[in-house]
Every structure is written in structure tokens, then in C-alpha cells.
Amino acid sequence: MIIVGFRVVAAVWITVLGIIAVVGNDASTAVVAGAIGLAWVWTGLTVVVARRGKLDHLAWLIADLAVAALIVVADALDGQGFFVGGFPTTSVLLWGYAYGIPGGLGSAALLAGVLAATGDYDLTAAISNFVLYLAVGGVAAWAFQVLRSSERRRVEAETALAEERAARIRVEERAEMAAHLHDSVLQTLALIQKAPDVAEMHNLARGQERELRSWLFGGADPDATLSGALDQVCSESESRFGLKVELVTAGDRRLDDRLRALVAATGEAVNNAAKHAGVEEVAVFADAGGDPIVVFIRDRGAGFDPDLVAADRKGLAESVIGRMQRNGGHADVISAPGSGTEVRLSMPVS
Amino acid sequence: MTDPIRVFLVDDHDLFRAGVRAEIGSHVHLVGEADEVAAAIEMITERAPEVVLLDVHLPGGGGRAVIEAVMKTNPEVKFLAISVSDAPEDVVDVVHAGARGYVTKSIRGPELVAAIEKVASGDAVFSPKLAGFVLDAFTALTPADVDDELASLSAREREVLQHIARGYTYRETGEALFISVKTVETHVGSVLRKLQLTNRNELTRWAADRQLI
Numbered sequence: 001m002i003i004v005g006f007r008v009v010a011a012v013w014i015t016v017l018g019i020i021a022v023v024g025n026d027a028s029t030a031v032v033a034g035a036i037g038l039a040w041v042w043t044g045l046t047v048v049v050a051r052r053g054k055l056d057h058l059a060w061l062i063a064d065l066a067v068a069a070l071i072v073v074a075d076a077l078d079g080q081g082f083f084v085g086g087f088p089t090t091s092v093l094l095w096g097y098a099y100g101i102p103g104g105l106g107s108a109a110l111l112a113g114v115l116a117a118t119g120d121y122d123l124t125a126a127i128s129n130f131v132l133y134l135a136v137g138g139v140a141a142w143a144f145q146v147l148r149s150s151e152r153r154r155v156e157a158e159t160a161l162a163e164e165r166a167a168r169i170r171v172e173e174r175a176e177m178a179a180h181l182h183d184s185v186l187q188t189l190a191l192i193q194k195a196p197d198v199a200e201m202h203n204l205a206r207g208q209e210r211e212l213r214s215w216l217f218g219g220a221d222p223d224a225t226l227s228g229a230l231d232q233v234c235s236e237s238e239s240r241f242g243l244k245v246e247l248v249t250a251g252d253r254r255l256d257d258r259l260r261a262l263v264a265a266t267g268e269a270v271n272n273a274a275k276h277a278g279v280e281e282v283a284v285f286a287d288a289g290g291d292p293i294v295v296f297i298r299d300r301g302a303g304f305d306p307d308l309v310a311a312d313r314k315g316l317a318e319s320v321i322g323r324m325q326r327n328g329g330h331a332d333v334i335s336a337p338g339s340g341t342e343v344r345l346s347m348p349v350s
Numbered sequence: 351m352t353d354p355i356r357v358f359l360v361d362d363h364d365l366f367r368a369g370v371r372a373e374i375g376s377h378v379h380l381v382g383e384a385d386e387v388a389a390a391i392e393m394i395t396e397r398a399p400e401v402v403l404l405d406v407h408l409p410g411g412g413g414r415a416v417i418e419a420v421m422k423t424n425p426e427v428k429f430l431a432i433s434v435s436d437a438p439e440d441v442v443d444v445v446h447a448g449a450r451g452y453v454t455k456s457i458r459g460p461e462l463v464a465a466i467e468k469v470a471s472g473d474a475v476f477s478p479k480l481a482g483f484v485l486d487a488f489t490a491l492t493p494a495d496v497d498d499e500l501a502s503l504s505a506r507e508r509e510v511l512q513h514i515a516r517g518y519t520y521r522e523t524g525e526a527l528f529i530s531v532k533t534v535e536t537h538v539g540s541v542l543r544k545l546q547l548t549n550r551n552e553l554t555r556w557a558a559d560r561q562l563i
Contacts, residue, residue: 217437244456248482248515251489283478283517289489296516342516 003093004050010086011043014071035074039087042067056098064091065107069114088115089136096141108137184211203242210235226259226288227252230295233267234284241274244281251289253349261327262295262347268319269297269343277301277341292329292346300340306333320345354379355470358399360390360416361432362409366455370403373459378466387411391419398424400470403462404449406433406440414447421448430469432457438483442553446546451475473535474542481514484545490556503541510537 018032042064049055068091088111096104112133116126188208195201214231222232227249234245253259266284273282279301286295316333320343324331329347357378361367362385371380381397384390387410394402394416402420406413417429431449433440441452450469453462454477465475476484488503503511506527513523520534527534545553 213435217435246478246517248478250482250486250515285478285482285512285516287485287512287515289486298517 001050003055003090003097004047006086006093007043007046007090010090011039014039014087031074035071038067038074039071055094061095061098064094065110067091068111072111072114073118075115075118089133092133092137093140096137097144099141100145101138101141104137104141105134106137108133180215184208184215199242203239206244207235207239210238224255225252226255226263226286226293229255229260229263230266230284230286233263234270237267237270237274237282241271243274243279245270246281246283247286248284249286249288251287253288253293256350258327258329258347258350259293261323262293262329262345265320265323265329265331265345266295266297268315268323269345272316272320272343273297273299273301273341276304291349293349294347295345296342297345298340298342303335303337303339303341305337306335316343355401355466356381356397356399357466358390358394358397358402359383360385360394360402360408360413361405362386362407363405366405370462374463374466377463385409387415387419390416394420394427395423399427401466402427402429403466404429404431404444406431406444406452407435413444413449417444417447417449428469428472430465430475438486439554441480442483442487442545442556443550445480445542446548446550446553448546450542451477452480453477454479472539474538476511476514476538476541478515478517481511484541485511485515487545487548487553487556503544507537507541510534511541514538 015036018036022029022032046055046064049060054060068088072088092104092108092111095107099106109130112130115129115133185208188204192201192204195204222228230247230249234247237243238245255263266286270282270284273279277299279299281299283298284295285298287293321331321333324345324347327347329345331346332344333341334344335341355378357374357380359367359370359380360383361370364385367383367385374380378401381399382393384393385408387408390402390404390408402416404413404416408416413429413431413433420427420429429444429449431441431444431452432455433444433452434455445452450472451465451474453465453475457465457477468475485503485508488508509527510523513526514520518526520531520538524531524534
């Protein structure tokens with residue numbers, strides 16, 4: 001990028017000097033125009049080659065040096081006036097960039113030699129030109145080297161930093177996992193050893209299994225999706241009543257107020273089964289794939305006659321049927337003494 | 351009535367195998383056990399059991415690898431998948447490979463024996479979870495994904511699956527829909543066949559999308 005910039009500046013420079021040489025010093029218009037034209041064409045090519053990242057290919061470098069030498073020779077042929085300016089120097093920069101200090105000094109020496117051999121200079125001017133070119137070549141090559149090594153050090157430092165960060169994250173993850181297992185699984189195992197009866201033991205194991213499963217596999221978000229919220233209310237009922245809730249969901253939806261009501265009604269229906277059905281297991285199936293969304297809560301327990309709803313069954317009437325109706329949904333309770341109960345909830349998609 | 355069913359057990363957890371032995375050993379004839387894929391394939395082809403109780407997660411390639419290898423030489427062997435995980439992609443994958451059913455490890459002994467008998471007699475064993483997954487998969491797979499005949503479940507098949515997902519047994523499902531148990535079994539079998547003929551890539555994509563909800 002730097003070299004391309006220099007080259008464009010040098011092309012402008014050679015143009016200005018060339019015009020001065022023709023107007024002020026009566027230089028040969030054809031030679032000067034030819035040199036300026038060549039300088040611009042080569043500058044254009046430089047931009048193209050630079051864009052392809054091939055500025056440091058040997059073939060290009062040799063061609064570049066030849067063009068620079070040609071322009072130096074043109075300077076000597078114009079008859080009058082020194083107009084070559086900084087253009088050849090950009091080739092020296094390029095060599096310094098590609099081959100370090102030897103490249104810079106070598107190309108500088110070559111161009112200065114061509115200049116001295118073809119131009120009409122006295123000894124002092126020739127030597128000063130020579131030294132000038134060498135200085136440009138050497139300093140530029142050295143500067144490129146410094147730039148390169150500082151860039152390399154920066155990349156190395158960044159890599160080291162990234163590795164260290166990754167290692168720290170691994171350590172933190174391990175610590176977090178150990179802490180989680182300690183707080184959950186180990187505590188539960190201790191409780192299981194002290195559990196007074198099998199039912200309690202079963203309950204602890206079931207709750208822990210659910211917790212660990214959702215931690216490992218990442219359950220659906222209870223605050224965002226229907227399946228996540230249903231999973232949460234079902235596991236709450238499980239741990240509160242010590243029963244097993246077999247939850248099956250097909251499809252899923254984002255929670256809104258209606259679906260939150262549907263989830264709450266589901267939880268109440270499960271609790272109701274836990275309290276009255278006298279069973280160890282309740283099946284819940286939610287189908288969110290269609291419209292309306294339906295949820296079935298089923299047990300194989302005692303059952304009852306829905307037409308003879310006792311006062312203590314108000315929970316079902318209020319918290320399930322009433323809640324569904326208030327939110328635009330519908331609830332049916334299908335039950336008969338001795339043949340279990342199924343609560344069917346349906347909520348239209350808004 | 352007849353000889354006990356010849357069952358082979360594949361699971362990499364010693365404790366679980368011991369538990370299964372204790373629970374069903376007196377009801378079926380356990381002809382062998384294996385704890386990884388290669389040994390399972392070798393012993394199953396050699397001993398030709400009627401039913402293989404197969405863990406979905408196995409070292410050496412998973413349950414699917416066992417099914418695929420055994421099906422080539424012993425297509426009459428029937429597989430019942432069993433796992434501790436309910437990850438839909440695992441379950442549907444092993445059923446897609448050819449398992450005749452899926453149950454979770456929390457299943458009780460008598461239910462497991464009943465499931466093994468059902469699989470041995472050629473029926474499919476759909477747990478409520480599996481029914482839910484299959485309903486979900488067929489809802490998600492758009493008709494463009496698969497051949498039309500296979501793309502969708504019939505209304506009746508859908509109803510049957512919905513009842514099973516609700517926790518109904520095959521008998522209860524038949525009673526609710528006024529059809530015979532045999533008809534319920536036929537519907538479940540045809541759902542299983544449709545699932546197994548579905549493009550595996552489509553199923554994988556469904557399972558992956560499902561996780562992202």
C-alpha cells in the first residue's frame with residue numbers, strides 16, 4: 001500500500017518536473033512525454049498487481065527495475081533538464097520491501113550506476129546521486145523489516161492471549177460443572193441415603209434426574225415457549241406430590257398470555273389428579289402443531305361423576321374450566337367413577 | 351403357550367443389564383449380552399435371538415450401527431430400542447434405522463416384558479414419547495420433502511398417534527375410536543413403515559430445527 005502510494009506520488013512528480021523541463025529548459029517533448037506516459041502506464045499496472053498481492057514476485061520486480069532504468073535513461077536522452085524525480089526510487093523501495101536490505105541496496109546501486117553511466121553529470125553529482133539512491137534503498141528496506149517484525153510480534157501476542165483466554169474458559173467451565181454437580185447431584189445422593197422410605201427416595205431421584213437432564217441437554221426456555229413452560233409446571237407438580245408426570249409435546253409455540261393461561265390450567269389439572277386420583281402417574285400430551293392448541297391431562301385413577309361435582313372439586317371448575325373460558329379457550333372433563341379422568345384443554349391460536 | 355421369547359440384551363451399563371436380567375429374566379429366555387457394537391453384531395448374528403433389546407447410545411457407533419449390520423444378514427431379528435435419553439433425534443434415528451419400537455429405561459418390568467412380546471409378534475411399540483416425536487416430525491415435514499404417499503399420516507393414523515401420546519394403551523385407543531386393537535396395531539405399523547421410508551436427512555433436519563425452538 002505504501003509503495004503504491006509512493007508510486008502515484010512519483011508519477012505526479014515526474015509529470016510536473018517533465019512539464020517544467022519542456023517549458024523551462026527546452027527539453028525534447030517526445031522523450032519527456034514518452035517517459036511520463038510510461039510512468040503512468042506502469043503506475044496503473046502497479047495498482048493492479050498490488051491488488052492481486054503479487055508485487056513481490058521476482059518477474060514483476062525485474063520488469064519494474066527495467067522500467068525504472070528505462071526512465072533513468074530517458075532522462076539522459078532528453079537533451080536538457082533533469083526531470084526523472086522520485087520515480088526510479090519507488091522501484092528501489094519495492095526491492096527493499098521484497099528482498100530486504102540487500103534488495104534495496106542492490107537495486108539502488110544498479111539504478112545509480114545507470115544514471116551515472118548515461119547522464120551528463122560531473123563526478124560530485126554522480127557520487128551524490130549514488131549515495132542518495134543507496135541511502136533510500138537501505139533505509140527503506142530497514143524500515144520494512146522493522147514494520148514486519150513488529151507486525152509479527154503483535155500477531156504472536158494476540159495468539160498467546162487468545163490461547164490463554166481459551167485455557168481460562170476451560171478451567172472456569174470445569175469449575176462451574178464441579179460446583180453444579182456438587183450442589184445438585186451430590187446433595188441429592190446424600191439425601192437419598194437418608195431418605196426414610198422408598199417413595200421419598202424415588203421422588204428425590206426423579207427430581208434430580210429431571211434437573212440434571214435439563215442442565216446437560218438444555219431444556220426449552222420455561223419463560224419463552226409452551227413446551228418449556230409445560231415442562232416446568234409438570235416438574236413442579238412432580239416434586240410437590242411425588243408422582244410421575246409423563247409429558248409429551250408435539251410442536252411448540254412462543255408463550256403469550258393465552259398460552260400462559262393454558263399452562264396454568266394444565267398445572268392445576270395435574271395437581272388435581274395428584275390430589276384426588278390416587279395414582280402414581282399422570283400423562284400429559286400437548287399438541288401445538290395445529291389450531292386450536294390442545295392439551296390432554298389423563299390419569300387412570302379413581303375418577304368421579306362430573307355431574308356430581310363436590311364442593312372440594314371447585315379447583316377444577318375455577319382454576320381449569322373458568323380460567324380457560326376467561327382466556328377464550330375451552331375445557332372438558334371426561335371422567336367416570338373407577339375409570340380415570342381426562343381433562344381436555346383447547347386454546348385457539350390468537 | 352410356547353417357548354419363552356429368545357432375547358438378546360445390548361447395553362454398555364453393567365448395572366442396567368443386571369437390573370433387566372433381574373426384572374425380565376424369569377419371563378423371557380436371555381440368550382446373551384453385549385456391551386459394545388462389534389461384539390453385539392457378532393453374537394446376535396451367531397445366536398439369532400427373536401428380539402434384541404438395544405441401547406440407543408453405545409460405544410462404537412450407537413444402536414443404529416448394530417441394527418444396520420444385523421439387518422443385512424438376519425433380517426428376521428426384531429429390535430426394541432431402549433434409552434435413558436429422550437432426545438428426539440436419537441430416538442427417531444434408531445427407529446428410522448429399523449427398530450420396531452422405543453421405550454425409556456424407567457419402564458417397569460412387566461411393561462417391558464409386554465413390549466418385548468409385542469415386538470416379537472411383529473407389532474410396533476410406540477411409547478407416548480415416541481408417538482409425540484413422530485407426530486411432530488410428520489407435522490414439520492412439508493409435503494414437498496417426501497413422496498406424497500409417505501409425506502403425511504392419514505387422519506386415522508394421526509388420531510391413533512394422538513391417543514397413544516395422551517397415554518392411552520392400544521386397547522384404550524381402540525375403544526375410544528371404536529376400532530379393534532388389531533386395527534390400532536395396523537395403523538401403528540403403517541406409521542412405523544412411513545417413518546422408516548422417510549428420507550433420513552429430512553428427519554435429521556427436523557430434529558435439529560426442533561432443538562432450536
